[in-house]
Amino acid sequence: MKLLARILRYQIMTSLLVLFLGAGLFFVSVRYLIDDEINKELLNSQIKVSWQLRNIDTLPVYILQLGDSLQLDAVRYPLRPVLREKMLYSKAVNKFYPYRQLIFYEQVEGQWYKVTISKLLIQRQQLMNAVVMTVTFIVALLLISLLVLNNVLSGRIWRPFNKTLAALDRYQLEQHEVLSFPQEETEEFEKLNQSVTQLTERLATTYQNLKEFTENAAHEIQTPLAVILSKIEGLFQDETLSESQLIALSEISEAANRLSKLNQALLLLTKIENRQFLAGTEPVNLSPIINRKLRDLEDLIEQRQISIKTELQPTGPVMHPALAEILVNNLLTNAIRHNLQNGSILIVLSDGRLEVRNTGNAISGNPEQLFERFRKDSTQSASLGLGLALAKTICQVNGQSLSYSIENEWHVLTVTWQ
Amino acid sequence: MKLLLIEDEKALATSIQNYFQRENFICEWAPDYETGIEKINIYRYDCVLIDIMLPDGDGLDAVRELKRKFPETGIIIISAKNALDDRITGLNLGSDDYLTKPFHLSELNARVQAVIRRRNFQGNQQITFGRIIIDPQEHSVNVDKQEVILTRKEYDLLVYLIANKNRVLTKESIAEHLWGDDADLMDNFDFIYTHIKNLRKKLMDKGAPDYLKSIYGVGYKFSEL
Numbered sequence: 103m104k105l106l107a108r109i110l111r112y113q114i115m116t117s118l119l120v121l122f123l124g125a126g127l128f129f130v131s132v133r134y135l136i137d138d139e140i141n142k143e144l145l146n147s148q149i150k151v152s153w154q155l156r157n158i159d160t161l162p163v164y165i166l167q168l169g170d171s172l173q174l175d176a177v178r179y180p181l182r183p184v185l186r187e188k189m190l191y192s193k194a195v196n197k198f199y200p201y202r203q204l205i206f207y208e209q210v211e212g213q214w215y216k217v218t219i220s221k222l223l224i225q226r227q228q229l230m231n232a233v234v235m236t237v238t239f240i241v242a243l244l245l246i247s248l249l250v251l252n253n254v255l256s257g258r259i260w261r262p263f264n265k266t267l268a269a270l271d272r273y274q275l276e277q278h279e280v281l282s283f284p285q286e287e288t289e290e291f292e293k294l295n296q297s298v299t300q301l302t303e304r305l306a307t308t309y310q311n312l313k314e315f316t317e318n319a320a321h322e323i324q325t326p327l328a329v330i331l332s333k334i335e336g337l338f339q340d341e342t343l344s345e346s347q348l349i350a351l352s353e354i355s356e357a358a359n360r361l362s363k364l365n366q367a368l369l370l371l372t373k374i375e376n377r378q379f380l381a382g383t384e385p386v387n388l389s390p391i392i393n394r395k396l397r398d399l400e401d402l403i404e405q406r407q408i409s410i411k412t413e414l415q416p417t418g419p420v421m422h423p424a425l426a427e428i429l430v431n432n433l434l435t436n437a438i439r440h441n442l443q444n445g446s447i448l449i450v451l452s453d454g455r456l457e458v459r460n461t462g463n464a465i466s467g468n469p470e471q472l473f474e475r476f477r478k479d480s481t482q483s484a485s486l487g488l489g490l491a492l493a494k495t496i497c498q499v500n501g502q503s504l505s506y507s508i509e510n511e512w513h514v515l516t517v518t519w520q
Numbered sequence: 521m522k523l524l525l526i527e528d529e530k531a532l533a534t535s536i537q538n539y540f541q542r543e544n545f546i547c548e549w550a551p552d553y554e555t556g557i558e559k560i561n562i563y564r565y566d567c568v569l570i571d572i573m574l575p576d577g578d579g580l581d582a583v584r585e586l587k588r589k590f591p592e593t594g595i596i597i598i599s600a601k602n603a604l605d606d607r608i609t610g611l612n613l614g615s616d617d618y619l620t621k622p623f624h625l626s627e628l629n630a631r632v633q634a635v636i637r638r639r640n641f642q643g644n645q646q647i648t649f650g651r652i653i654i655d656p657q658e659h660s661v662n663v664d665k666q667e668v669i670l671t672r673k674e675y676d677l678l679v680y681l682i683a684n685k686n687r688v689l690t691k692e693s694i695a696e697h698l699w700g701d702d703a704d705l706m707d708n709f710d711f712i713y714t715h716i717k718n719l720r721k722k723l724m725d726k727g728a729p730d731y732l733k734s735i736y737g738v739g740y741k742f743s744e745l
Binding site: 321325327328329330331332335336338339345348349351355356362398401402405 | 529536538600622626671687699715739
């Protein structure tokens with residue numbers, strides 16, 4: 103639920119409560135005032151009627167106001183005076199109307215009379231109606247204005263917040279980006295933006311340091327590895343070594359070679375991520391690179407009797423030429439490595455798109471995992487499992503996208519660019 | 521042949537020196553930039569191997585200096601940096617080759633020989649081994665004046681084997697020489713075996729003796745009987 107909607111909910115609830123309480127109070131007090139006024143009028147009338155009855159002996163009709171009525175009934179003995187409200191039937195409009203009655207007893211020439219003065223309350227009723235309607239109108243107006251205000255607020259006042267949120271959504275650590283925002287009037291948002299800027303600054307620095315460390319470490323490893331490999335190679339020339347010693351040495355050599363390759367691949371990956379290979383401005387034509395690479399790999403292709411079909415247009419993305427080479431190389435070697443004996447490869451290069459399809463065994467597991475580092479289909483493989491991870495990283499830093507799909511028996515890797 | 525090695529890592533330098541001594545090369549060693557420049561200015565070398573990351577200077581400056589004073593000397597850069605820009609700068613400055621650490625000594629040896637051969641314009645550039653004669657310019661191979669038709673990879677393999685004659689060559693170093701960075705594509709080394717088998721057969725068909733010896737579990741050795 104949106105913050106504003108939450109606030110609005112409480113606002114509406116509170117204002118409704120206050121309004122209805124207020125309306126009730128208003129209703130009660132107005133009614134009390136009116137009733138009080140009418141009571142006074144009735145008591146006034148009583149004094150006048152009593153005086154006339156005692157002194158003039160005629161019915162004092164004129165002193166009552168229109169709509170009031172006066173009734174005299176002879177009674178044997180007096181009761182206590184009563185002030186009450188009563189619905190009386192009006193024959194003229196065929197309706198009950200509320201009246202306020204004052205009943206009192208007066209003795210004229212030894213005879214007790216019950217005097218009833220009734221006062222129509224229709225004005226009070228109208229007033230009350232007016233009060234209810236006014237209150238309803240105010241409530242409706244208040245609700246509408248709250249809703250409108252809410253919309254305006256979310257549109258205008260919250261805009262910087264939404265901008266910051268969108269920037270955070272798009273934030274990518276690999277871009278080494280520091281988010282900065284224009285000055286905001288709202289203090290809270292300004293603080294938020296400052297915090298975000300500082301956070302991303304720290305992130306970028308830490309990330310950069312980590313990357314540099316990785317690169318330096320990988321780099322420093324190369325020299326001892328070079329020493330190890332050179333010493334092993336020297337030992338191989340020693341003719342006094344026994345066969346079992348030679349085999350052990352050969353295994354050491356293989357492992358050291360592998361370590362060195364891994365290290366080089368990781369170093370390359372880190373360098374690409376560190377953006378040490380900046381794209382030029384000219385697009386790199388991939389077509390000659392693909393043809394050259396296919397020539398380099400021809401003995402491999404022949405050995406597995408893979409048939410190759412190419413549809414190449416002279417085009418390509420804007421990127422560092424060395425990365426273009428690595429990308430093409432990794433896509434092609436991947437297509438060969440995971441191919442079948444007598445399989446086929448189809449390479450299509452067109453505007454904004456390079457597609458490499460190959461036949462191959464079904465892949466188990468999530469296709470997205472293909473791009474993970476050290477992902478291999480078997481531990482026996484001499485592959486380092488970094489080929490597609492490298493290809494993916496190259497595409498990422500250059501703004502191309504690399505995707506994998508299966509179409510019938512084809513495994514398809516597609517690079518797209520603008 | 522006289523070589524100069526400018527390299528700050530002593531253990532590596534010793535290995536390289538030992539390797540070239542067996543080749544009957546004189547390989548001098550300079551442990552830092554200053555000594556290197558000094559030696560360059562005093563002696564004449566056929567080929568200089570320069571590590572571009574030296575404690576007291578940039579190896580690329582040594583390349584410049586050498587190129588200016590003795591343009592006929594071969595230069596091979598060895599570096600722990602695989603930075604492509606360095607490679608391009610190095611080659612543009614006139615170095616003949618660029619090798620990234622770690623490397624196989626047999627590979628370094630093959631490259632040094634290729635550089636020296638290329639620089640030896642006046643003399644005979646042919647490679648002779650027993651009854652095999654290779655003309656690197658023509659990429660042709662003859663056994664007793666009969667031409668042997670080899671594929672590109674077989675030719676590369678033969679030149680590499682001869683450059684490292686009488687030495688044990690590991691399968692990895694052969695794979696890396698032939699396929700470079702794609703060497704890890706060879707899921708097993710059967711593939712090298714196929715090339716070796718074909719090469720041996722083609723040579724023997726033309727009457728060459730079986731120079732190729734397989735060392736069980738390790739690799740191969742190319743030597744005269």
